[in-house]
Amino acid sequence: MADLEGNIQAKDWGLDQPQKSWDFHIKGAGQLDFGMRHRLSRIFGEDGHTAMLAFDHGYFQGPTSGLERIDLNIVPLAPYADALMATRGILRANIPASVKNALVLRASGGPSILKELSNERVAVEMADAARIDAAAVAVQVFIGGEFETQSIANLNAQIDAGYQYGIPVLGVTAVGKELTRDARYLGLATRIIAEFGAQMVKTYYIDEGFDQVVAGCPVPIIMAGGKKLPAIDALTMAFNAIDAGAAGVDMGRNIFQRKDPVAMIQAVRGIVHDSLSAGQAHQLYLELSNGADD
Numbered sequence: 537m538a539d540l541e542g543n544i545q546a547k548d549w550g551l552d553q554p555q556k557s558w559d560f561h562i563k564g565a566g567q568l569d570f571g572m573r574h575r576l577s578r579i580f581g582e583d584g585h586t587a588m589l590a591f592d593h594g595y596f597q598g599p600t601s602g603l604e605r606i607d608l609n610i611v612p613l614a615p616y617a618d619a620l621m622a623t624r625g626i627l628r629a630n631i632p633a634s635v636k637n638a639l640v641l642r643a644s645g646g647p648s649i650l651k652e653l654s655n656e657r658v659a660v661e662m663a664d665a666a667r668i669d670a671a672a673v674a675v676q677v678f679i680g681g682e683f684e685t686q687s688i689a690n691l692n693a694q695i696d697a698g699y700q701y702g703i704p705v706l707g708v709t710a711v712g713k714e715l716t717r718d719a720r721y722l723g724l725a726t727r728i729i730a731e732f733g734a735q736m737v738k739t740y741y742i743d744e745g746f747d748q749v750v751a752g753c754p755v756p757i758i759m760a761g762g763k764k765l766p767a768i769d770a771l772t773m774a775f776n777a778i779d780a781g782a783a784g785v786d787m788g789r790n791i792f793q794r795k796d797p798v799a800m801i802q803a804v805r806g807i808v809h810d811s812l813s814a815g816q817a818h819q820l821y822l823e824l825s826n827g828a829d830d
C-alpha cells in the first residue's frame with residue numbers, strides 16, 4: 537500500500553545544509569556525463585590510480601606465453617586488479633561474470649602479427665561493449681604508422697559511439713619498429729589521442745621526459761608494460777611512471793609471465809595504491825613468492 541502518511545510527515549529536509557555537489561577526482565573528466573564518470577570510477581580508485589591487468593594479446597598474436605589457459609593463469613589474479621583488459625571472446629569464454637573488476641574491452645584489431653599491424657578496424661560495436669558492461673573500450677592508435685589516419689578514424693568512431701552509451705575510450709599508443717620511443721614522439725601521440733576525445737591514454741614509460749608527456753596530456757596516462765623485464769626493473773619502471781604523474785599501469789607480460797604472477801600483481805598494486813617504493817615492492821614480491829626472483 538502507498539505510504540501516504542510518510543509523505544505528509546516528511547521532515548528531514550536538512551535545511552541548515554546546502555545540497556552537496558561532488559568534485560570529480562579523475563584528470564580531465566570533471567565535465568563528463570554521469571555514466572562516463574561512473575565507469576571511470578570503476579577503473580580508478582579513490583586515489584585516482586589504477587592497477588590494470590592486460591591479457592588481450594591473443595587478438596593479434598594468438599596463445600601468448602602465460603595466456604595459454606586464462607581460466608588457470610589469469611582468473612586467480614583478478615582479485616588484485618582494479619581493471620581487466622581483454623577481448624570480448626576471452627571475457628565471454630573464460631572470465632566469470634561475477635568478477636568485481638572494471639572491464640576494459642579491446643575494441644580495435646584486424647591484422648595478425650603476420651601482417652601490417654597498423655591496418656586495424658573497429659572490432660566491437662559499442663552496443664556489445666554495453667552488453668558486456670564494459671567500463672571502457674580500448675583502441676590502438678598508430679601515430680606515424682602506415683595506417684595512421686585509419687587508426688584515428690577508428691578512435692573517433694569509438695569516441696562518438698562511446699558518448700552515445702556513456703562508455704569511455706582508452707586510446708593506446710602503438711609504437712612501430714621504426715619509430716623512436718622518446719618524449720617528443722610519445723608527447724605527440726598521447727596529446728593527439730586526447731585531443732580527439734579519448735578519456736584515457738595508455739603509453740610506454742621512457743626515462744627522459746615522461747613527466748612532460750604526462751603534463752601535456754589532459755587526461756590520465758596509464759603506463760603500458762611491455763616485454764618481460766627482471767622483476768626489480770619492471771617494478772622500478774612502474775614506480776617511476778607513477779612518480780612522474782601516471783594515473784596507473786596496465787601490465788601484462790611483466791605480471792603473468794612471472795614464476796609467481798599472484799605475488800607480482802600484489803607488488804605492482806603496492807606501488808600504484810600504497811605508495812610502496814620499487815625496493816619495497818620488490819621485497820614484497822620476494823616474500824609473497826618465497827624468493828622467486830625472476
Ligand code: R5P
Nearest residue numbers: 590592593761762787788789
Ligand atoms: C598493447 O597495446 C596491447 O593491448 C597488448 O596486447 C597488451 O596490453 C600489452 O601488455 P604488455 O605489454 O604489458 O604485455
